[in-house]
Amino acid sequence: MKRVLILGATGQIAQWVALDLGQHADVQQTLLLRNPRKLSGREPANAQVVIGDVLDKKLLRQVMVGQDIVYANLIGEDLDKQARAIIAAMQACGVHRLVFVLSLGADFGAP
Template sequence: MKNVLVLGANGQIARWVIAKLTDRKDVFLTLLQRNPNKLTGWEPANGQIVIGNVLDRKLLRAAMAGQDIVYANLIGEDLDIQAKRVIEAMQNTGVKRLVFILSLGIYDEVPGRFGQWNNEIIGTDLEPYRRAADAIESSGLDYTILRPAWLTDEHEVDYEITAKGDAFKGTVVSRESVADLVAKIIVSPELHLGGNLGVNKPGSDGDKPYFM
């Protein structure tokens, strides 16, 4: 049985991950979300709900105890601070495996006109994401960082990955595709160990996402 802590469990990618894992007998999910008003009945039978904030050290450490894998689906201007709290709790409880969703563009790795457009639109917002990545990489944890392209709600699983240091490909990727990759890592934690991966839909190159 793998015990999996999902941080930001009400996020759109996280919901897809939970749906992909909900019928597995070898996975138990602990879902941490901030707002009890967002409990909607979608929560899986193979799980439990914890209401709280990752910035609450006591609560996070309690939720972390006994977990095998932590999957973080967090956002915010303080994402770097959130990441540091997650790292601290994992180090204090001896949990090693971490999957963390960040963003394309944090290494100025997006080439061409799309890279220029992306930087103009979200460049300054990426600073805490980059600091979060740096903290994770220096944490000593068994991490996988995912940097998805601009996200769509297409009901499809169609993606490719690029390594850190490689030029980013494509402009978009579906949330379901990112969730598929996360779920595969959770089921097989040795996958992409130490990876820092761009995630995009093949053939989606362009000057900007098709919906913009």
């Protein structure tokens, strides 16, 4: 069983990742998100939803325990602080795999 922690789970790309991972019986997901109003109601059966912020060090370590992979899909002016908090929690919990996706500087508007 692989355990995947998805940070920023209501982000557009993160939702696609969670839905895809939801099709795998050998995966258990933990979805961490700040705003429960952004939940779609279509969260996979293999997902546990946790409401909170990656800058909450205590909560981040709690959800990090036992994870195999961390997928971070975050935004904000404080990405450096978020990244440091994630890495510190990963090191404290012995998690070694991180996928960090962001669209910083991407322009999706029409030319």
